[in-house]
Amino acid sequence: xxxxxxxxxYCIGCHLCELACITAHSASKxxxxxxxxxxxxxxxxxxxxxxxxxxxxxxxxxxxxxxPSCVAACISGGLHKDPETGRTVYDRDKCVGCWSCLMACxxxxxxxxxxxxxxxxxxxxxxxxxxxxxVQACPNAALKYExx
Amino acid sequence: MxxxxxxxxxxxxxxxxxxxxxxxxxxxxxxxxxxxHFFDEARQKVVHDNxxxxxxxxxxxxxxxxxxxxxxxxxxxxxxxxxxxxxxQNIYKQADTGGVLLAxxxxxxxxxxxxxxxxxxxxxxxxxxxxxxxxxxELKTFLGAKPRKISxxxxxxxxxxxxxxxxxxxELEVPIMFAAMSFGAINFNLHQAMARAATExxxxxxxxxxxxxxxxxxxxxxxxxxxxxGRFGVHLDYLKAGVGIEIKVGQGAKxxxxxxxxxxxxxxxxxxxxxxxxxxxxISPAPHHDIYSIEDLLQLIFALKEASxxxxxxxxxxxxxxxxxxxxSGIVRAGADIVTIDGMRGGTGAAPAMIxxxxxxxxxxxxxxxxxxxxxxxxxxQASIVAAGGIRCSADVVKAIALGADAVxxxxxxxxxxxxxxxxxxxxxxxxxxxxxxxxxLSKRQNPxxxxxKLTNLIHAWGHEIEEMLGGMGLNSIESLRGNRDKLRGVGxxxxxxxxxxIKHAGx
Numbered sequence: 001x002x003x004x005x006x007x008x009x010y011c012i013g014c015h016l017c018e019l020a021c022i023t024a025h026s027a028s029k030x031x032x033x034x035x036x037x038x039x040x041x042x043x044x045x046x047x048x049x050x051x052x053x054x055x056x057x058x059x060x061x062x063x064x065x066x067x068p069s070c071v072a073a074c075i076s077g078g079l080h081k082d083p084e085t086g087r088t089v090y091d092r093d094k095c096v097g098c099w100s101c102l103m104a105c106x107x108x109x110x111x112x113x114x115x116x117x118x119x120x121x122x123x124x125x126x127x128x129x130x131x132x133x134x135v136q137a138c139p140n141a142a143l144k145y146e147x148x
Numbered sequence: 149m150x151x152x153x154x155x156x157x158x159x160x161x162x163x164x165x166x167x168x169x170x171x172x173x174x175x176x177x178x179x180x181x182x183x184x185h186f187f188d189e190a191r192q193k194v195v196h197d198n199x200x201x202x203x204x205x206x207x208x209x210x211x212x213x214x215x216x217x218x219x220x221x222x223x224x225x226x227x228x229x230x231x232x233x234x235x236x237q238n239i240y241k242q243a244d245t246g247g248v249l250l251a252x253x254x255x256x257x258x259x260x261x262x263x264x265x266x267x268x269x270x271x272x273x274x275x276x277x278x279x280x281x282x283x284x285x286e287l288k289t290f291l292g293a294k295p296r297k298i299s300x301x302x303x304x305x306x307x308x309x310x311x312x313x314x315x316x317x318x319e320l321e322v323p324i325m326f327a328a329m330s331f332g333a334i335n336f337n338l339h340q341a342m343a344r345a346a347t348e349x350x351x352x353x354x355x356x357x358x359x360x361x362x363x364x365x366x367x368x369x370x371x372x373x374x375x376x377x378g379r380f381g382v383h384l385d386y387l388k389a390g391v392g393i394e395i396k397v398g399q400g401a402k403x404x405x406x407x408x409x410x411x412x413x414x415x416x417x418x419x420x421x422x423x424x425x426x427x428x429x430x431i432s433p434a435p436h437h438d439i440y441s442i443e444d445l446l447q448l449i450f451a452l453k454e455a456s457x458x459x460x461x462x463x464x465x466x467x468x469x470x471x472x473x474x475x476x477s478g479i480v481r482a483g484a485d486i487v488t489i490d491g492m493r494g495g496t497g498a499a500p501a502m503i504x505x506x507x508x509x510x511x512x513x514x515x516x517x518x519x520x521x522x523x524x525x526x527x528x529x530q531a532s533i534v535a536a537g538g539i540r541c542s543a544d545v546v547k548a549i550a551l552g553a554d555a556v557x558x559x560x561x562x563x564x565x566x567x568x569x570x571x572x573x574x575x576x577x578x579x580x581x582x583x584x585x586x587x588x589x590l591s592k593r594q595n596p597x598x599x600x601x602k603l604t605n606l607i608h609a610w611g612h613e614i615e616e617m618l619g620g621m622g623l624n625s626i627e628s629l630r631g632n633r634d635k636l637r638g639v640g641x642x643x644x645x646x647x648x649x650x651i652k653h654a655g656x
Contacts, residue, residue: 055588
C-alpha cells in the first residue's frame with residue numbers, strides 16, 4: 001500500500017505539513033479560519049507532528065503498520081486494520097478515550113485530542129483527490145506518498 | 149529604535165505583515181536565518197525586526213497565507229546624484245567597523261549591459277528559416293584545440309579514415325556549462341545536483357577550487373576539475389577524475405584578488421575534500437605562487453597535461469581585464485586548449501565590494517576582443533573560448549556564441565534556478581535558501597533530487613530556445629553561428645563600442 005514516508009535528511013522543520021493537515025481536516029478547509037478559530041473552538045489539531053533534535057527534524061504521523069500495536073491494544077474496537085486498503089482506520093464513535101493506543105504506538109504517532117476524550121491520528125487524507133495534504137504542502141519533497 | 153546604533157535604522161528592507169492574513173504560525177520565524185521574525189511572548193504573536201531583514205524573500209516564499217511582502221524601505225535620503233544612498237550607507241558602516249566592505253554575488257552597479265544592446269537576425273524570404281521541431285538541429289559542441297587542417301587517407305577499398313591525430317575534447321550536448329562554484333562556498337547537496345544535472349543533460353559542471361568529494365567521482369565524465377591558487381583538494385586522482393582541467397587564474401567578480409573561505413564553512417566533508425583541517429580558514433592567495441609569467445603558466449599547463457597523460461584538455465580561466473586579448477593570446481600560446489573569460493558581472497561567494505564593483509570589464513567587450521585577437525593572430529583554432537559572467541538567458545548564450553564564444557558558463561543562473569534571490573549575503577554562511585552555506589540545518593533546504601531536476605529543466609529549456617533562435621536565423625547548427633557577428637546588430641551604441649564588439653549598428 002501507499003504510505004507517507006518522511007525523509008529526515010531533507011525535512012527542513014518548517015511545519016507546513018502540520019498546517020496543511022489541519023486545513024485538510026478542518027470544517028472550513030481554510031487555513032486562516034482553521035488555525036485561528038477552529039483550533040480554539042473544536043480542538044482541531046494536526047495528525048502529524050514535526051520532531052526536532054539538534055539539526056535533525058522529521059515529521060511523524062501514523063505509519064499504518066502491517067501489524068499495528070495500537071489495534072491490538074484497542075479495548076473498544078475503535079481502531080481496526082482495513083483488509084482492503086491496508087489502512088489503520090480510526091472509528092471515532094467507538095473510541096472511549098482510554099489512551100491504550102497512545103502507549104502502544106512505538107512511534108508516538110497517535111496523540112490525544114486537545115479537548116475531547118478522543119485521539120487524533122492520520123487517515124492519509126481519505127477521500128482527498130490530491131492525496132495526503134502534508135505531502136502536497138511539503139516544500140522540499142521530504143514527505144513522499146508511495147509504495148515501498 | 150531604542151538601544152540600536154543610530155545608523156541601524158537606515159536599513160534596506162521593510163517586512164510588510166498583513167494582520168488579516170498572518171496567523172502567527174511561525175513558519176517565517178523558522179525559515180529566517182537572520183532572526184528578523186520572532187515570536188513575541190508579551191504580545192503572543194509573530195512580529196519582526198526590519199533592521200535584520202536582508203531581503204532574501206525566503207519567508208515570503210514559504211508563508212502559507214501570503215501574509216508577507218518584503219519591499220525596499222521607502223524612506224530616502226535627500227536626492228543627490230553624487231552621494232547616492234549606497235555611498236552613505238557604506239561610509240556609516242565603515243565608520244562603525246573600520247573594515248573592508250564585503251559583498252556577495254555579481255556586481256549590481258549600473259554599467260552598460262551590452263547583451264541588451266545587441267539584437268539577433270532572422271530569415272525572411274530570401275533564405276528559409278528552419279523549424280527545429282521538424283528538422284535536425286545540432287547544438288553539440290566540442291571544447292579543445294582543433295587541428296589547423298586535417299588529412300585523410302583512403303584504404304584499398306577507398307574507405308576514408310582520419311590521419312590527423314586529434315587533441316582531447318570535451319563534448320557538450322548544449323553549449324552551456326555549470327560554472328565553477330567550489331564545494332565549501334556552496335554545499336554538497338548542490339554539487340551533487342550539478343553533477344547529476346550535467347550527466348542527465350550531457351553537459352559538464354566545474355568543481356571550482358575546492359576539490360571533488362570522493363562520492364562524486366562517478367560523475368567524472370561530466371566534470372571539469374579546477375586547480376586554483378590555493379590548490380585545495382588537488383592530487384593525481386583528482387586531476388584524472390574529470391574530462392577537463394581548469395587553471396583558475398582570475399575571477400570576474402574579483403580580478404587580482406584571492407579567496408577566503410571562512411573556517412565556519414569548513415565541516416568534515418569540506419575538510420576531507422579540500423585537505424585542510426576542520427574549522428580552519430581556507431585561503432586562496434591572489435596569485436599562483438608558481439606563475440609570474442606566461443612561461444610559468446606554460447610549465448603548469450604542461451605539468452597538468454603530463455599528470456593527466458594528455459587525455460584531457462587544459463583550460464585557463466582569467467578575469468576580463470583591460471588587456472584581456474593580449475593575455476588570452478599568451479595563454480593560448482602557452483598551450484591552453486580552452487580559455488575561459490569571466491566578465492566583471494560574474495558572481496562570487498565573497499569579494500571586497502570595491503573590487504567587485506570597480507575592477508574588470510564587461511564580458512561582451514572582452515569576448516569580442518579575445519575572439520578577434522586570436523583570429524587575427526591565426527591561433528583561434530588552437531583553443532576554445534568560454535564566456536562567463538552575467539549570462540542571464542538563452543538569448544545571451546546565442547549572442548555570446550555569435551560574438552565568438554564556443555560555450556558559456558552559467559553560475560548565478562544556476563543558483564537562481566534552485567531558489568537564489570541574489571540577496572548578496574553569501575559571505576555570511578547563513579544563506580536562507582540553503583545554497584551558500586554548510587550549516588547542516590540550512591543546507592538541507594536544498595534537496596538534490598529537486599535541485600537536479602530544476603537544473604536539468606533549465607538546460608533543456610535554454611536548449612530548446614537556442615534551437616528556436618538558430619532556426620529563425622536559418623541555421624541548423626550552432627557551429628554556423630560561432631563567431632558569426634553578421635547575425636548581431638547593435639542598438640544605441642557608439643562607433644567605438646560597435647568597433648570593439650565587431651558588429652554593425654541596427655539598420656546597417
